[in-house]
Amino acid sequence: MNVSTLTRKGQVTIPGKIRKLLGLRTGDKVEFIIEENNRVVLRPVIKRVKEVYGKLEGKGKRKFLLEEIKKQMKERLKEKWNQDSERMTDESP
Numbered sequence: 042m043n044v045s046t047l048t049r050k051g052q053v054t055i056p057g058k059i060r061k062l063l064g065l066r067t068g069d070k071v072e073f074i075i076e077e078n079n080r081v082v083l084r085p086v087i088k089r090v091k092e093v094y095g096k097l098e099g100k101g102k103r104k105f106l107l108e109e110i111k112k113q114m115k116e117r118l119k120e121k122w123n124q125d126s127e128r129m130t131d132e133s134p
């Protein structure tokens with residue numbers, strides 16, 4: 042079981058195992074989804090292509106085309122989904 046303590050400021054540390062599973066890094070955003078039975082689901086926020094487009098250019102780096110960015114994001118999400126599904130299946134009782 043992964044446990045974390047709530048601070049006075051209402052903050053918790055996401056255990057390393059969970060951060061790794063979700064692919065979370067410093068500065069990433071997460072959303073909390075409250076389900077019918079008051080169960081809370083933590084999910085990483087996926088950035089939209091429009092939000093990251095300008096950040097992929099720089100000195101000496103080639104300019105990425107929008108379609109290429111979309112393709113790379115879809116491939117990464119598909120890989121991540123498959124990895125997460127496998128881990129969840131392996132860890133299920």
